[in-house]
Amino acid sequence: MSPQKITRREFLRFSAATTVGVLAAACAPPGAAPAPEEEGAPAPAPKEKVVIEWWHGWGGMTGVNAMQAVADAFNEEHEDIQVNRLQVSQINEKYMTAIAGGTPPDVEIGNLQYAQYWARGVVHVLDDWIDASEIIDRDDIFSSSWQEASWQGKTYGVPTVESYLRFALCYNEDLVKEAGLDPDNPPLDWDEAFEWHKAITTFDEAGNIEILGFDPMDAMGGSGPGPPDPFFWPQSYGFKWWLPDEMKFNFDNELFVAALATIKRFYDHVGVEKMAGYRSSYGTWTQSPTASFPAGVQAMIINGYWTPGELVHSAPDKKFRYTWPPNSPERRGIKFQSTGGHFGNIPKGSKHPEEAFKFIEFTTTDKACDIIFSQTGWLGARKSYLEKVDPSKAPGLEFYLRSATEADEMNSSESCPIGGFVGQNWRNTVDAVNFGDKTPEEAARDLQEMCTEELRKQFPELV
Template identity: 40%
Template sequence: MANLPNNGMSRRDFLRTTSMMLAGGLIAACTPSSAPAAGGGSSAAPAAEGGTIQYWFGWGGNYAGVAWDTLKETETLKGILGDVTLETKGSSGGEPLLTAVAAGTPPEGASNTQYLDYMARGVLVPVGDWVDSSDTVKQEAYLEGTWKDAFDREGVMYGVPANEGYLRYGLVYNAEMVGEAGLDPDTPPETWEECLAWHEAITKFDDAGNLIQVGMDPFDAMGGQLAIQDGFYPAVSWNFSWFDSDAGTFNVDNEMMVQAFNTMGEFYKIVGPDNMAGMRQVEGNGMWGGSYNNRVQAMMIDGYWRPGGTYISQPEVGENTRITWAPVPTDRKGVKVQGYGGHYVIFFKDAPNTEKMFQVSEFLNSNEACDIIFSNSGFLPGLLGYLSTVDENIYPGLKFYFDSQDTADEWSSPARCPMTDFSRTQWNELRESVYRDEMTAEAAATEFQSRLESEWEALGI
């Protein structure tokens, strides 16, 4: 075997040199890149100088898109931000936010998320001092309930009301579909029983028994919610308090809850649970109010945003939208229920520039910002000053909510329960067990109570 020519480098030397080069390369790759040179035309340049603040929210659609594109173009917001870049992230689910907070890299602000769950875990900045020195965020500027919602159950203020915060409940119906079913749109139902009669009259099947049109899904939109910002409609309609925030106790194992399980479940039994589930699985119908907008569903319980939301996306449906008082049990016929609720901006302790985010939240409370948000998404804030400037007749049905402000008999606010998604999941599961006849309403109410208490204990809040 011929000797290899000696080129002055052994195998070991080669490996050593190569490894050193690789290590050097690795270190170089890990070194943060320097800021781009001024005038380099990079959009990252201002961010590198003034930093970036992030605002995450659960809404997508027009709010996340055109509304924020317009907001960012306003001179006011540009003036507030200066050389700071504002990054917004729409359709942000709870999981990315939780992991970002846990990792110590949360956004400066967030909305439409599990507000109270974060409040209860000490990761938010209390905003009392900022609010005290603010000219915009003042208690007297807001609806009573809107202001109250920004506090945790111990009375510490963690949120700045913004984006969306007007009234939550109304029975929304499509007058045209109602008329086609031979019903009188001018005498809408007041009770669940009357709603059920309309539901039966409007629901249509084809000759083979397949569902074509549904009268009312009582669990669509606000009817099915159990959320911090939206409340729990069975508790509003049957008039009971499901969570005592002072004592940290639950009250869902009661006769009213049993009635709610039975009464609301009856709507599904008429249509058939599989049919209703199938209707929801159709693209576009699964979204909040989607089947109403698609003219597949004629009635639902929803908030003030429905008139605008429907009119903007489906004008022909929006034109036929009418709204009346949300249904109550027969023994409470005539009681007009209405509710507060809404969203706010919360600020995370570990984020570096929360004070700037607070200024952005102040801007969101200006008439200029509210106008942009309302015209692009139909969202209204709980700001008395701005509400007085809104044309109540701009969308068919919107006036009902404005009128209800003075005519409602009973007002509710969402319970301050920092166990949001668990409670909602159990409510969803158990109501389905009832309308599928796998469990009695009485057993479901007892089980609901037991699960909530057990989870509450396990959370150690």
Template identity: 35%
Template sequence: MAERSVGRRAFLRSTGFAMGAAALAACAAPAATGSDDAAAAAEPAVVTWWYAWSQLDPAVETISGLESFRDHMGGDTTVDYRGSTNTEAVLTALAAGDPPDGGSNMDYPNLWTRGVVFACNDWVDGSDVINPDDVVDAVWQGGFYDGNLIGVPSIESFLWYGLNYNAQHVEEAGLDPDDPPLTWEGVFEWHKALSKFDEGGNVTRIGLDPIDAMAGEPDFISLSYGHQWWDDETQAIDLNNELLVQGIKMQAEFFRHIGPDNFAGFRSVEGQGAWGGAFNAQAQSMIIEGYWHAGETTIQQPDVAVHNRATWAPVPGFREGAKIMATGPHMVQIFKEGQNPEGMFKVSEFLHNHEACQIIFEQVGWIMGIESWLPTIDADAYPGLRFYIDGINDVTDWLVGRRSPLHWYVNTQLWELREQVYRDLITAEEAVAELQTRAENEWEAQGLS
């Protein structure tokens, strides 16, 4: 078992992320009365929870069947959960006046700025279950906007960045799995050595998709190159930046080596998708993902997982030695127009119990940053996980990610413009200039000024 805990205060200080007294501001969540509680306990209740993940369902089913869960909910409660449901589906339900009670793995800041979710400060302040001091600070404080807790951090929230690789592929290519590259230049050499083509020139295995999973997001490539495109304090957007230009140029080289159309054809094959699909099929040798890759791969494809190893995500050669990492909360957001907001909060409370954390860890492979539970994790339960458990104190560059209300908008636009770069339709300089303009226009269009 892992014997050391993550230092919460050190973790927060290292991110440079802190909240002022405004974090204690009152919220608009409805206060339950004693009579309301009694009525809820006397009648069967339904809590409707939608989330974008596809793999969480078995754990939710297990948790909702626990006697301890029923006791916590105060009666016979059914959790009507729906996986693989995205933000757009929730917006449609909101427009129809029939949203779920809660949502997770969605565009949290955007839903908050739309005014459709409760702030949860008062609920948490009155909770005997949730202890904010027992949650890694950067995770907990990452749930605050303008002093409001916009959801209950829970489910899974730990470390986001690492280069995971198939050691068997590496050995077969004549490379040393015990000496992985830590720079983009070195990873590109591995990419060329690990990629395979058939006699017709069609790619049959890729080394690394440089924008797969976490690597595709603007937060990642910016931090890798020593830049942050979003300033949480001033709300300034800095995308038209030379460091981002360099990052896009580097990522483009991975596509050019394979060929843009060749790469697209590879991805179109069933079972060779992103976010672990091609890695599980052994058609992809490396992937930049968070700690969850270790557990998910073990659960989904154990014969592949035994070859998985993890190390630091790459940085450019001029930043060699930098060790980057991000974190941030997933959460349960509670919709104002939901039918059972108090019930949804009670579900989110239970997710802070060690019993629920352990079920999610064992059945899905996920970790929630609960300080008192983290030391109980077996760092060797999943190949590659130990890197994330042991490496936390060696990080040099921290980020609390996905903070901008425009994060997912910028992410989508970056994907479009980056493809134009690696297809040589525009330059990287033109791409970041256009990205900056689009982001500023969207900021105005959403009334965020």
């Protein structure tokens, strides 16, 4: 999802406007004597206003404007608490630095590698506040979302702002028909998806890709592991890549080897160098009209619930369908889905933690959710709000809403404390296999060893 990529170098600080109350003087009727002051009853001192600092990572005009609108709405409802919002680029590094230096914001929502903060214990445990809340209802939020917000039985975050479903196979109806395929019968496993890939992909006279069937690493296919985003390929092949009870990785297994081989199969058909050349001309994901899928030069993509809303703007003249992602052949027909997303959290060192939690509560309300959905198309994890969402403005969103109740498996992002390291090296692993530098078996074994060593280095107490 493109809003999760923060590329701006400079901070953009937007201060929420604060309203200074003007005390109106009481006027006596003309000619009347002023009322005598009551002895021993001094006028009460005005309550001191608390200003809380909120950091978020979402950039771009759409995201920034929506976050400011949420802050403004909170400020209008709370005279004694005001939110000062700040968009922070490279927030993952800067947030940890601020906490270590004793100068954190009061609250943070969005764009972190959350699990490392949970595991290091540098943010507040929120269970007591959540259990006492009259706004947040644990049962009204996906249990898988709470799993992502937790570490070793304690809850460190509240799913909010953008915390909905991550997976669907999205496909261009016209490209499928032009290849002689039936759009009413999409592929259920990777063998069938590969047949679609071969039928749809076309080349020019020089052998360069003109139309691409499928890029396994585009959008959510190549994203994760999170949170905020789940790891797609282990879920498609039906195994857990991280075993939290044992604090161990699980990459050196035949299912991960098979997933790597499947990805390579798609790349081999077009040529890995040709794919690199294609990617130099077309971007990924679905927000930009010049990305390959919105531009109509790629037929299939794995992506999340935001896709229909983005394509309304980036590809308004094209027809798209949405269905369950393919599985390994052994899991053919299993309907799997996954939550993912972002969490309100309060760093240790926050000057106003109780007021910060009140703001987190507000971000989960219908009022805040309406602002966010109307301006960005993002959805949170509150089931009672999701039941009221009108999908008609984003054709295809209805599939994601249905999938929340129809899925055979509802998965989550595994809370691995070195998820960022794993994510970078997972992509390097795929490149090594695709370019023939390693076999899938070698790559799986090396990733297992590499991640285990990094976990031992960063968290020796866990290994």
